[in-house]
Amino acid sequence: MTPSSRLTPYLYVLPLAALLGFVFGYPLLKIFEFSFKMVRGIDGPWIGMRNYQLVLGQSLFWEAVLHNLQLLLAIPVMVAISLIVSVLLSERVVGWKLYRIIVFVPFVLAIPIVAVVMKRMFQFSGPVNELLRWMSLDFMALDWIGSSDVALWTVMILIIWRESALGIILFLARLLSLDESVIEAAKIDGAGWWHRLWHIILPEMRGVIEFYVVVSVITMLAAVFSYIYIMGGGRGGPGTSTEVVELYIFNALIRSSLPGIASAASVLLFLVTGLLIFLLFKVRQRAEAA
């Protein structure tokens, strides 16, 4: 091997390493440093754990954490919806290809667009409440957007509506790759629909369901900013009723210009999701092996 050919691989991966180093490496190191500093402008003095004490001592932060945790409640609903729809599609009922295109539409529309539309639909004087009143369900005609007791649940409806589309497609891909002869054999043996679903299909789908759950957990904890920001008219809310950790970081950085505080919150979020990433790859390995 000539020296130049030994260098060749490094020339190929150099731009990659530089880009990842800049966009991921530098920030991931810097948030730890900043989180122990009082940053004003571009840098500042070391202040030990003060940022963490401030963040962890603030009720707003814990409210945000609690809201992220509340969003996790959407996941079982998403899994159930995705399972029902994908299993039905996989049976190739009449028109299933058209249904497949349609049920995936929510995932193609951008979150900000859907959030603007949903917000108008759920306005107090909007079409959803009009429909409910028309059906004489007046007690259900809530102030979906404007009431701080309901606002986060309304965001959750939107999240379930959109993220279920991903579950359907993931599950359907797995279902269509199943060995049909096993299912056919069960049919011939006289196994009913529920029996086949419960004892033959579901066990085969464990891997993909676990994968979807972990991806969704990460979404709920660290990727709901667009939903919250738009539904809350550019700041979340009303008040702090839809505050989440991402919004907390955003406000600390942009509105209050406190990079140190924002970094401490980022570190906490990173460590929690880091734990989940570890879990994710464990699950993926198993899903791929299956």
Added chain:
Amino acid sequence: MRGNALQLGNVVKQTVLLLASFLALVPTIYMVVTALKSDEEYAIDKLGPPDAPVLDNFYAVLVESPFLHWMLNSTILVAGSVILSTTISVLGAYAIATMRFRGRDTLLAVSTSLMAVPPVVMIVPLFVLYTRLGMVSTYFGAILIYAGLITPFSVYLLVTFFRTVPRELYEAAHIDGAGQFTILMKVVLPLSLPALVTLVVVNSLYVWNDLLIAIIFLQDDAKRTLMAGISVFSGRYNNQVPLTMAGMVIASAPMFMLYVLFQKQFIRGLMSGAIK
């Protein structure tokens, strides 16, 4: 008896799927129908079809709001970041998949695990750095961040794909005297077209739809992306619902048309991009 039960089962299945399809389409239907109504008509009738469809709202949106300008900005960012990221990822993934060198496996492992790091974690230091360098509200600055964020997925997908290319192909080309770069361009890339299409679809959708990076790193009115523009637009015309919906129809039109045209690539791409 059994035939009846079977039929009943089919009715139930069709009903469930029809309901799911209806729910999936409701916001789109509402958006389009409302955009065709006048303010007066919407005030009385929020559910029904428009009695006398008007196109005034679309006209007003295009005249009063810089939707086309925002779309142009988004297009610049999508094109810039996807081209940059794809080029860098192809080179890196090719070396990882076909060459032996120290640190190769570590690089792949690190790159792959970065896929699951939420973007919000990276914004604070980058924003502080960009402020110092005067790179806030520059296309280049935002393109660099977007390119970085989509690269781990690109590398993962390309390495997986390049590894499925039979080794004999490389070796044959090598014996013919072709250098690494020639092999990559003439042999590997043409074979990788399906993977590249998937990659471009997923990554374009990600950059086009992003809001977080857009509102933090492109604060200038002139640099605003479509998604950031939407958040301003919907706040400004809060009470004019039909006008707002006309804006949303215009904003969703490009991706919607692409989806109808390329639904196979979209579905395949998003299935593999599920990790984002």
